[in-house]
Amino acid sequence: MSRNHDAVESGPAARVRALEELLARKGLVDSDSIDKLADTYERKVGPRNGARMVARAWTDAAYKKRLLADATAAATEMGFSGPEGGHLVAVENTDRVHNLIVCTLCSCYPWTVLGLPPVWYKSFAYRSHAVSDPRGVMRDFGLTLPDNVEVRVWDSSAEIRYLVLPKRPRGTDGLSEGELADLVTRDAMVGVAEVASPLRTGSRRSQA
Amino acid sequence: MSRNHDAVESGPAARVRALEELLARKGLVDSDSIDKLADTYERKVGPRNGARMVARAWTDAAYKKRLLADATAAATEMGFSGPEGGHLVAVENTDRVHNLIVCTLCSCYPWTVLGLPPVWYKSFAYRSHAVSDPRGVMRDFGLTLPDNVEVRVWDSSAEIRYLVLPKRPRGTDGLSEGELADLVTRDAMVGVAEVASPLRTGSRRSQA
Amino acid sequence: MNGIHDIGGMDGFGPVIREENEPVFHADWERRIYPLSLLTLRQLGVSADEFRHSIERMPPARYLTSSYYERWIAAVETLLLEHGVVTREEFRAALGDEGAGAIAKPAEGPPATSGARSKAPRARFKRGDRVRARNLNPPGHTRLPRYARGKAGVVVRDWGVFVFPDTNAHQAGARPQHCYAVEFDARELWGKPTSAKERVSVDLWEDYLESAATTGPKKGGKR
Amino acid sequence: MNGIHDIGGMDGFGPVIREENEPVFHADWERRIYPLSLLTLRQLGVSADEFRHSIERMPPARYLTSSYYERWIAAVETLLLEHGVVTREEFRAALGDEGAGAIAKPAEGPPATSGARSKAPRARFKRGDRVRARNLNPPGHTRLPRYARGKAGVVVRDWGVFVFPDTNAHQAGARPQHCYAVEFDARELWGKPTSAKERVSVDLWEDYLESAATTGPKKGGKR
Numbered sequence: 064m065s066r067n068h069d070a071v072e073s074g075p076a077a078r079v080r081a082l083e084e085l086l087a088r089k090g091l092v093d094s095d096s097i098d099k100l101a102d103t104y105e106r107k108v109g110p111r112n113g114a115r116m117v118a119r120a121w122t123d124a125a126y127k128k129r130l131l132a133d134a135t136a137a138a139t140e141m142g143f144s145g146p147e148g149g150h151l152v153a154v155e156n157t158d159r160v161h162n163l164i165v166c167t168l169c170s171c172y173p174w175t176v177l178g179l180p181p182v183w184y185k186s187f188a189y190r191s192h193a194v195s196d197p198r199g200v201m202r203d204f205g206l207t208l209p210d211n212v213e214v215r216v217w218d219s220s221a222e223i224r225y226l227v228l229p230k231r232p233r234g235t236d237g238l239s240e241g242e243l244a245d246l247v248t249r250d251a252m253v254g255v256a257e258v259a260s261p262l263r264t265g266s267r268r269s270q271a
Numbered sequence: 272m273s274r275n276h277d278a279v280e281s282g283p284a285a286r287v288r289a290l291e292e293l294l295a296r297k298g299l300v301d302s303d304s305i306d307k308l309a310d311t312y313e314r315k316v317g318p319r320n321g322a323r324m325v326a327r328a329w330t331d332a333a334y335k336k337r338l339l340a341d342a343t344a345a346a347t348e349m350g351f352s353g354p355e356g357g358h359l360v361a362v363e364n365t366d367r368v369h370n371l372i373v374c375t376l377c378s379c380y381p382w383t384v385l386g387l388p389p390v391w392y393k394s395f396a397y398r399s400h401a402v403s404d405p406r407g408v409m410r411d412f413g414l415t416l417p418d419n420v421e422v423r424v425w426d427s428s429a430e431i432r433y434l435v436l437p438k439r440p441r442g443t444d445g446l447s448e449g450e451l452a453d454l455v456t457r458d459a460m461v462g463v464a465e466v467a468s469p470l471r472t473g474s475r476r477s478q479a
Numbered sequence: 480m481n482g483i484h485d486i487g488g489m490d491g492f493g494p495v496i497r498e499e500n501e502p503v504f505h506a507d508w509e510r511r512i513y514p515l516s517l518l519t520l521r522q523l524g525v526s527a528d529e530f531r532h533s534i535e536r537m538p539p540a541r542y543l544t545s546s547y548y549e550r551w552i553a554a555v556e557t558l559l560l561e562h563g564v565v566t567r568e569e570f571r572a573a574l575g576d577e578g579a580g581a582i583a584k585p586a587e588g589p590p591a592t593s594g595a596r597s598k599a600p601r602a603r604f605k606r607g608d609r610v611r612a613r614n615l616n617p618p619g620h621t622r623l624p625r626y627a628r629g630k631a632g633v634v635v636r637d638w639g640v641f642v643f644p645d646t647n648a649h650q651a652g653a654r655p656q657h658c659y660a661v662e663f664d665a666r667e668l669w670g671k672p673t674s675a676k677e678r679v680s681v682d683l684w685e686d687y688l689e690s691a692a693t694t695g696p697k698k699g700g701k702r
Numbered sequence: 703m704n705g706i707h708d709i710g711g712m713d714g715f716g717p718v719i720r721e722e723n724e725p726v727f728h729a730d731w732e733r734r735i736y737p738l739s740l741l742t743l744r745q746l747g748v749s750a751d752e753f754r755h756s757i758e759r760m761p762p763a764r765y766l767t768s769s770y771y772e773r774w775i776a777a778v779e780t781l782l783l784e785h786g787v788v789t790r791e792e793f794r795a796a797l798g799d800e801g802a803g804a805i806a807k808p809a810e811g812p813p814a815t816s817g818a819r820s821k822a823p824r825a826r827f828k829r830g831d832r833v834r835a836r837n838l839n840p841p842g843h844t845r846l847p848r849y850a851r852g853k854a855g856v857v858v859r860d861w862g863v864f865v866f867p868d869t870n871a872h873q874a875g876a877r878p879q880h881c882y883a884v885e886f887d888a889r890e891l892w893g894k895p896t897s898a899k900e901r902v903s904v905d906l907w908e909d910y911l912e913s914a915a916t917t918g919p920k921k922g923g924k925r
Binding site for chain 2 (some may be wrong): 484485486487488489490492493494495496497498501503504505506507508510511512513514515517518519522527531534543546547548549552555556559564565569573574622623624626638641644658660662665668669675676677678679680681682683684
């Protein structure tokens with residue numbers, strides 16, 4: 064798979080190598096700084112950050128209140144901050160309202176709390192249809208919302224970055240904050256999925 | 272030049288050959304009919320038809336009246352008719368109004384009187400900007416209209432096909448209908464150019 | 480559909496380049512695909528509306544990277560496949576792939592309309608009427624350009640009765656109705672503060688239009 | 703500019719395809735161009751606005767046929783050239799061509815604005831106000847999507863003061879002003895007769911907005 068990718072992308076690969084050499088010669092970039100920054104996004108920043116905030120909001124009413132009032136501060140308080148997290152806003156899913164995040168003009172995304180966006184979030188298919196047919200887009204992900212649930216799409220056209228606070232699933236009463244965080248997916252925090260109940264998986268398993 | 276084209280287009284060339292063979296085997300098309308139709312558009316139908324109508328309108332007030340009232344009939348009367356000429360409309364350029372024809376959604380064009388459209392008419396550059404920046408598009412052709420001339424763009428979104436009746440240039444009083452027709456260009460009948468005066472060319476020459 | 484073909488008002492395509500002494504066809508394959516297409520469409524009974532829509536359903540990147548006649552090749556392949564004249568297997572044997580129809584967006588037409596409407600319906604609008612193009616975004620074929628939607632203009636001509644592309648392209652009924660030349664001020668279309676006068680006339684079917692009086696205040700005076 | 707990047711509401715791109723267990727980067731060159739870009743932008747003092755606009759100015763066909771990180775490569779090359787850090791000759795020696803900047807649409811910014819505006823200007827709108835997105839089609843950078851232009855909505859949040867992208871991207875002034883979340887009913891945006899409720903919120907700067915009362919009749923009631 065990754066070998067395939069390398070083959071297809073030999074053009075850009077060679078180009079980036081040449082660019083890096085050129086800019087290194089000019090003293091603009093150096094290989095160590097590049098490695099360090101790449102490592103940060105590969106290892107330190109990712110959807111796990113957002114998942115921990117969600118899990119805490121589910122278990123700590125005061126934190127949830129702070130999160131919905133000022134998500135930037137609520138993220139900083141847990142150690143998550145950065146240039147793209149400067150204006151973070153959390154939007155809450157309920158039984159009546161479901162939120163969906165998109166950036167139609169480019170691919171703005173809450174890096175600090177979700178890491179780098181997946182390819183589908185940056186795809187033309189998602190960017191074009193999330194605003195005109197959000198229910199159809201959710202169906203592409205296997206999520207079919209009842210008609211009486213209002214869909215609210217947030218197009219990140221400015222410097223605000225959105226994070227969806229998903230609904231806490233049933234059957235999670237006894238779980239710890241850490242166990243809850245394990246359930247929370249990136250897709251749920253963008254709004255193309257709900258957080259699956261561990262019960263459902265369990266019952267399906269017991270039926271099998 | 273044309274060898275160059277063949278090299279670039281070896282993909283489509285092979286594809287069209289295979290398609291033609293496949294459809295011929297199915298009895299849908301035959302090579303003679305294809306040749307005949309291609310010949311028609313290469314030899315019989317072209318901007319010369321429109322130019323003759325324009326020249327006649329310049330010299331025959333009654334014809335001009337008929338042309339502006341019903342261009343389809345005025346074309347048929349001169350022997351020009353066909354499936355794409357069914358709803359022909361002539362729009363007249365004056366000192367106060369300049370008309371420009373485009374088809375933003377595809378490349379509709381008055382085939383019967385102008386032949387097949389040139390590549391620039393079908394280009395994305397022309398289709399996109401003719402409606403939002405017609406004066407800029409005309410400048411691409413070297414035509415700069417005074418600000419007090421109103422520009423009227425006709426987007427051929429339905430089955431009406433437009434023909435611009437250009438202004439008759441100065442210094443053409445003594446010319447015959449045939450000589451006038453020789454002056455009328457395709458570009459002028461689309462509206463991206465004016466018909467050049469033979470005087471101006473003459474005077475430029477006499478200066479040289 | 481809001482396809483890539485609907486590019487009126489888009490930026491970024493650069494200046495218009497004119498070719499000196501341009502030939503009618505630039506290559507022998509162009510000279511052949513053009514009549515081949517016309518003959519095939521006639522044999523299959525394909526309307527201009529359906530043909531246009533087969534081009535519009537090309538993947539956007541492919542549309543933009545294809546030349547005009549390459550788009551015709553794609554359209555013919557799509558229609559041959561969709562009309563059941565050529566199978567994917569036959570295409571594979573002849574072309575090495577399954578034909579452009581295999582990657583075209585499937586057509587999503589409106590429900591078929593009854594033939595109840597008369598063939599020469601009464602015109603709802605007349606010359607001088609102030610109208611507004613409706614904000615329609617149908618999933619199928621339409622000839623209402625995006626740049627005109629929601630904009631107010633004036634009827635300058637009634638062209639008479641024509642079949643309706645939005646249904647006709649999908650064999651969902653001819654729905655004949657009046658088609659009008661509607662003239663829009665460039666300031667209305669593009670919001671630009673032009674000192675120089677510019678107007679754009681778009682030919683619009685009656686179902687695309689509503690009386691401007693019902694949706695907004697009358698701007699400007701009589702014409 | 704009405705660039706190819708402004709694709710909200712476009713059709714034809716097919717379903718959204720999700721990749722299972724997707725890695726952060728799909729190739730080593732992606733892993734390098736991303737931080738390389740960030741570091742270069744920082745060195746050159748390029749704002750997010752200017753960076754975005756360098757992507758938007760790619761030729762449309764190239765934009766659509768490039769992957770996300772390939773667009774970053776093009777943007778970095780464009781900015782290096784335009785900031786005079788790398789010459790076309792240097793690119794030719796290193797890359798074999800003159801770099802993406804040689805084919806990017808030149809930026810056409812607005813005239814520079816004076817710094818007269820205060821840094822914390824007064825908000826013209828407040829939560830609950832009915833506003834209309836203006837029909838602006840500037841030749842340069844803008845963050846007002848085409849699908850929202852001319853449409854009426856309601857201010858649901860005042861995000862505070864932000865620099866104005868349309869001038870800031872072109873070094874034509876920061877022009878700080880309030881930016882609001884404006885919520886549009888999907889029926890207003892797409893004209894569709896949806897039974898199910900859908901709303902789209904777009905973050906819009908004050909200069910993009912006008913009071914809805916001045917341009918059309920008030921629809922609907924209070925919220």
